[in-house]
Amino acid sequence: ADNGPTVDLTNCDREPIHLLGAVQPFGFLLAVAADDWHITHASANAAAALGVAPDALIGRPLDAVVAQEPLHTIRGLLQGVSGDMVARGFALDLVPGLRCDIAAHVIAAATTGGTADTVVIECEWTAGEGDTAAAGLARDMIARLQRTDDQKSFFRTAAREMRALTGFDRVMVYRFDEDGSGEVVAEAVDPGRGSFLGLHYPASDIPRQARVLYARNVLRIIPDIEAAPVPVVPGEPDGAPLDLSMSVLRSVSAIHIEYLRNMGVRASMSVSILRDDRLWGLFACHHYAPHRVAFGRRTAAELFAQVFSLLLENRERAAEAAYEARAQALHHRLVTSMAREATRFESVVAHLDDMADLLACDGIGVWTNGRATLKGLTPDADAFAALVAHIDGQAIDKVQARKDIGAEYPPGRAFAERAAGMLVVPLSRPARDYLVFFRREMARSVSWAGDPTVPKFLGPNGDRLTPRKSFETWKQTVTGQSLPWLPVECRIAEQLRVSLLEVILQLSDLTEEERR
Ligand code: BLA
Missing domain, CATH: 3.30.450.40 (GAF domain)
Known part of the structure; x- marks a missing residue:
């Protein structure tokens, strides 16, 4: 027609x-x-x-x-x-x-x-x-x-x-x-x-x-x-x-x-x-x-x-339940061993690898007492400090998931290749300390598998209508984005936040009133 x-x-x-x-x-x-x-x-x-x-x-x-x-x-x-x-x-x-x-x-x-x-x-x-x-x-x-x-x-x-x-x-x-x-x-x-x-x-x-x-x-x-x-x-x-x-x-x-x-x-x-x-x-x-x-x-x-x-x-329901159960087990071990340790934020730093294990992420960073500790694919220390200052400005009191940091924070575009998405866990109230999970840019983490058929002749709309060009178009559209954080992942991170807050509060001298 x-x-x-x-x-x-x-x-x-x-x-x-x-x-x-x-x-x-x-x-x-x-x-x-x-x-x-x-x-x-x-x-x-x-x-x-x-x-x-x-x-x-x-x-x-x-x-x-x-x-x-x-x-x-x-x-x-x-x-x-x-x-x-x-x-x-x-x-x-x-x-x-x-x-x-x-x-x-x-x-x-x-x-x-x-x-x-x-x-x-x-x-x-x-x-x-x-x-x-x-x-x-x-x-x-x-x-x-x-x-x-x-x-x-x-x-x-x-x-x-x-x-x-x-x-x-x-x-x-x-x-x-x-x-x-x-x-x-x-x-x-x-x-x-x-x-x-x-x-x-x-x-x-x-x-x-x-x-x-x-x-x-x-x-x-x-x-x-x-x-x-x-x-x-x-x-x-x-x-x-x-x-x-x-x-x-x-x-x-x-x-x-x-x-x-x-x-x-x-x-x-x-x-x-x-x-x-x-x-x-x-x-x-x-x-x-x-x-x-x-x-x-x-x-x-x-x-x-x-x-x-x-x-x-x-x-998928079963897999999600298993993901959550695994995270809960890790979480429990983590919190138990942290509770035995005397120091405050230092123990968060010491357990950074364990925390990175809780969620599918490519890097993790923690900001405590004005100091950064970074592992895996993350912004560098200066960029992380600037990012934390930006997060501070938002006064968040729950976990916050972003799949495209650069969309609301333009300086983030500079490190999007390494860290395009983040899941922020505020560690104190009012938040001054943060744990941040990072995910790399999605377009970088996928690549061509095999060699799709190359056409001999092209129609009037040209090679845009071929799988290879189409894939390239997709890459352009998702530049600066990570895979999204799933609801189950936000739940796991939120549970971690609550536990860490408790551990940290127990380890510190804050009064009951200040916990709220
Ligand atoms: C429809 N496009 C479709 C369909 C598929 C694809 C599966 C359903 C129709 C069918 O069963 O053949 C796309 N097919 C793919 C993809 C792969 C594949 C991605 O095998 C990957 C391997 N299509 C374009 C562009 C436009 C477009 C740029 O690529 C418009 C600008 C239009 N695609 C288009 C339209 C339909 C369609 C209009 C609906 C066709 C119809 O049902 O009438």
């Missing part, structure tokens, strides 16, 4: 990707008014598929072009379908000689401004297998996923299982950051194809409206990026374009097609991984030749992604 001259690399989050007015040609689409089941929209390839004249569709009752029995089945499938649900039917004989897998959903009248709801029926030529075999496959995949122990093998197994199910050349697990950027955390691919593992991409590669849509409609496939999209009629300006948000055949953004072409990818699929209804990540799949996955298998892939997300949530 022609996306018009207004969409380019600078504003692609404004492209209305649900209103492009076309489907991909691996199936055809019919839309009917839910009150009288007269056809309101049809893709331009529908008439030929059904063996009727092109003008025999719009305005006609659906039962004039589709046999009674499949129609009855479809009506049955739609019972209880609402909101963003999609009903599925497999191997229906729409007319003699035309066996299709069907996806059907309802667009509420309220969202279109029409008088009746719209029923959208999408038909793909059956690939010969229903959904029962695929359900069995998903069950085995889930069993293998459950047998993995650490998170890395959990992700890798998921990628491998997804690849076995769908037959794609490359399957990646792509995890989003809070800012919409993302990272390839696992990959299943044949050696020699190059690897994207560990690479990060900026939020713009999967623009905001696409991420929002992918939380509602969890699977999209492009069996052949070179297949010409088929318009859905009537479209604008004849009528409102049909909202294809929940469609399975929706044709995709031309910018994204160019991205795939630049990568040398011919077919693509992605399956959303949701967490509390929000997009956590995607299974991203590539093939270097046209590749279609049967509807039943795609359904199994959706199910697998759902179970993956539930299992992941369990694991």
Whole structure:
């Protein structure tokens, strides 16, 4: 479809990707008014598929072009379908000689401004297998996923299982950051194809409206990026374009097609991984030749992604609890041995390595009685003193987490490479003494793994739409930032603050009143 001259690399989050007015040609689409089941929209390839004249569709009752029995089945499938649900039917004989897998959903009248709801029926030529075999496959995949122990093998197994199910050349697990950027955390691919593992991409590669849509409609496939999209009629300006948000055949953004072409990818699929209804990540799949996955298998892939997300949530909860428990044990040992020591802040200095062990950090510094002690990757002593003066000015009485020191404290940009993020633990009240955990700049701590395919030809938008350029763009956008401090890490640091305050107060002569 022609996306018009207004969409380019600078504003692609404004492209209305649900209103492009076309489907991909691996199936055809019919839309009917839910009150009288007269056809309101049809893709331009529908008439030929059904063996009727092109003008025999719009305005006609659906039962004039589709046999009674499949129609009855479809009506049955739609019972209880609402909101963003999609009903599925497999191997229906729409007319003699035309066996299709069907996806059907309802667009509420309220969202279109029409008088009746719209029923959208999408038909793909059956690939010969229903959904029962695929359900069995998903069950085995889930069993293998459950047998993995650490998170890395959990992700890798998921990628491998997804690849076995769908037959794609490359399957990646792509995890989003809070800012919409993302990272390839696992990959299943044949050696020699190059690897994207560990690479990060900026939020713009999967623009905001696409991420929002992918939380509602969890699977999209492009069996052949070179297949010409088929318009859905009537479209604008004849009528409102049909909202294809929940469609399975929706044709995709031309910018994204160019991205795939630049990568040398011919077919693509992605399956959303949701967490509390929000997009956590995607299974991203590539093939270097046209590749279609049967509807039943795609359904199994959706199910697998759902179970993956539930299992992941369990694991992450357990991992977080283990992180906290480990920190508590270390913390307890630390505080016990400090309590036996006679001096005040000197014992904090002496135990600096133990404290650095509590949290994932790259460096640690302590400021006590106007003196600095630094270990690992930190600002140098002068820069640390200046930073402490800045922190002093904020009069904090709880831990404070920053992933980009330079954003609110410009001199911090000078040492961002070593220490871009900090977690400040005030050690006294009013705070004059501080323990500071540091983290290095994220863009420096990741690097290219392998050698992703270099494109032979580039589209009109050039090499920005290639993984390498994209990765570089991400590096620019995250300059000066560390990995974020997790809520569990802030909790651990806060517990440390409370304990240290107690130890230090016990060791000093402060009165009960001064402790508050
Ligand atoms: C969509 N971009 C996507 C999708 C992915 C990516 C997975 C989902 C569609 C699909 O399943 O193919 C991005 N794919 C990646 C990344 C990797 C990968 C990061 O394999 C890493 C290895 N894309 C750009 C830029 C723009 C852009 C610069 O790179 C716009 C300026 C747009 N990407 C874009 C749009 C979509 C998209 C508009 C939505 C496509 C649609 O669903 O219609």
